[in-house]
Amino acid sequence: MIQEIFTHRSIRSYKDIPVPEEVLDRVLSAGIRASNTGNMQIYSFVVTTDKKIKEALSPCHMNQPMVRQAPVIITVCADIRRFSQWCKQRGAHPEYDNFLWFVNGVIDSVLASQNISLAAESEGLGICYLGTTTYAADQIIEVLNLPQGVIPVTTIVMGYPDVVPPLTDRLPLQGVIHKERYHDYTPSEIDEIWQEKEASEETKNLIQVNDLDNLALIFTERRYKGEDNKLFSRNYFETLKSQGFFNQ
């Protein structure tokens, strides 16, 4: 059993201690051992420790304090550029500038990211993924000088944990598994799957603090609202096109 998998929590507060270069190298080496499409390694890791660049990245991530506070920010990018450049230098004609290879690049980036995260945790580091990476990808591209053929997919902030929160809950395992084929959910199955989460003290507190009737409304009216979802969807899709991942 890999302990790190079962004890993982997202760390949002870090000690003011740098990550030694040899530790960071071991952690990043774990990333490139992950499975990847055709062993083409169509990803790049941009590793930012410079204070000024972290400050420039901060507004791209809705000014979450950990972007300035964590010693290391790894922006994980799908990268068809390096591979395509190599092909061209060998007289080959690469055609990876399309949606399939965007998806392949995202998958390979994320497989590598999870290896990096677990390896970091095995070194006593903590991490947090930033889902905001896709919200303002165009701004991240400017800050990090990402050229055509490169697009940010996710970000890992990393450092020695200051505050370690409790494990977060999950839906019951059977609620996300389908045996043999997909079996659609009945209303009572949905109720059952969410029962424990909805009955928790944490949920009750959230409902009170947000002054709403139930947990679902906290998601749809506060955390992930329709207008934001649509705006970010259009922005990221435009960025994908302008970075050269939609020539088909």
Next chain:
Amino acid sequence: MIQEIFTHRSIRSYKDIPVPEEVLDRVLSAGIRASNTGNMQIYSFVVTTDKKIKEALSPCHMNQPMVRQAPVIITVCADIRRFSQWCKQRGAHPEYDNFLWFVNGVIDSVLASQNISLAAESEGLGICYLGTTTYAADQIIEVLNLPQGVIPVTTIVMGYPDVVPPLTDRLPLQGVIHKERYHDYTPSEIDEIWQEKEASEETKNLIQVNDLDNLALIFTERRYKGEDNKLFSRNYFETLKSQGFFNQ
């Protein structure tokens, strides 16, 4: 150090031994411990062991023999359906049927997948990811009865390894890392990054077998050709739209 990360190889030949249910449960439990957007768990794992359904899945994956041979096939799907259904049952108005949530769903599916894979390896199992999942996603949808709001992202075949191949090579770590910002590659840097791979016996054999001038041409003219890339791009993008991930 997590040994499984550094000893991982894709297993393409499996023993005819089923995976005990309690082992599979532990492995899948590892999946749901991964970080995920808003702890919304917008993924589903379709776990197929039935011979007939595996046979029906086989042509969706270009008839790779391991789809029939491996005892367990896990089709990992982005799933906004379950969460949206819950929202509706609570009188909330979910708007996750757009491109942002497709990308979030892919990222969360793949983070869970890598936990599943590493946990499987820690149990003595072997795995292989099937990149073909995006090629014929529409056919997989039919075989597995995937409804609106659910799209296959990747597939893990799993079982006890029969043949364990050697570790595959990787580009030098420094070739995929960028310090602080992205630094574009010069032609000589590209040459240097690929030097060892191009000089290997494996590459020399591949070039001979394929009767081509260099390794890059094996990718562009044999393995991942432009016309296929474009066809699969259009197909997967159409599937994404028809499954309800592009209302923006």
